[in-house]
Amino acid sequence: xxxxxxxxxxxxxxxxxxxxxxxxxxxxxxxxxxxxxxxxxxxxxxxxxxxxxxxxxxxxxxxxxxxxxxxxxxxxxxxxxxxxxxxxxxxxxxxxxxxxxxxxxxxxx
Amino acid sequence: xxxxxxxxxxxxxxxxxxxxxxxxxxxxxxxxxxxxxxxxxxxxxxxxxxxxxxxxxxxxxxxxxxxxxxxxxxxxxxxxxxxxxxxxxxxxxxxxxxxxxxxxxxxxxxxxx
Numbered sequence: 721x722x723x724x725x726x727x728x729x730x731x732x733x734x735x736x737x738x739x740x741x742x743x744x745x746x747x748x749x750x751x752x753x754x755x756x757x758x759x760x761x762x763x764x765x766x767x768x769x770x771x772x773x774x775x776x777x778x779x780x781x782x783x784x785x786x787x788x789x790x791x792x793x794x795x796x797x798x799x800x801x802x803x804x805x806x807x808x809x810x811x812x813x814x815x816x817x818x819x820x821x822x823x824x825x826x827x828x829x
Numbered sequence: 830x831x832x833x834x835x836x837x838x839x840x841x842x843x844x845x846x847x848x849x850x851x852x853x854x855x856x857x858x859x860x861x862x863x864x865x866x867x868x869x870x871x872x873x874x875x876x877x878x879x880x881x882x883x884x885x886x887x888x889x890x891x892x893x894x895x896x897x898x899x900x901x902x903x904x905x906x907x908x909x910x911x912x913x914x915x916x917x918x919x920x921x922x923x924x925x926x927x928x929x930x931x932x933x934x935x936x937x938x939x940x941x942x
Contacts, residue, residue: 756933763833763835764872814887816885817874821870821871
């Protein structure tokens, strides 16, 4: 059965304290892996797409990496405005997107 | 360059009524996905449509729920005879080709009273 698991469920960081969020997956026919950010009461906001193992993408304080079994979202020197729920999704060969349950990140000033 | 537009943003229905949720994809996007999100839970896939076609409805309950994406106009998610358990946030996403990233709307929050 296809599965997407994110860890930790929740993470509290001091401002400037770098960390990583994990997304592990067991799926057949992976087309791509996507990271989104979701703020309370809003729709998910697209961050990155990764298609092959070894690929990396960066945007400001965020860097996403991909291996054959998992992806990491590295947050360097986070700021309070980075507080949000971060979702990863896998896209299968049928084009559907399946989401993990997310990591709720809180950055304390 | 408007994003994915969903309306209404909030919808209150009494048990037994029908709910119609609308989604206008981004310009140039012909692939639409619908998701349901309950508090403290992840996004659950419901249905994937391309213009005039349902590609995958494996996540949608067999009864009371239906979806369409006509040649002209928005995609519609219809829930007939709503029950309290249908209360949730419903999100729509669109993609240009189906193999590129999907962009989400702000959701419709359905409350069944």
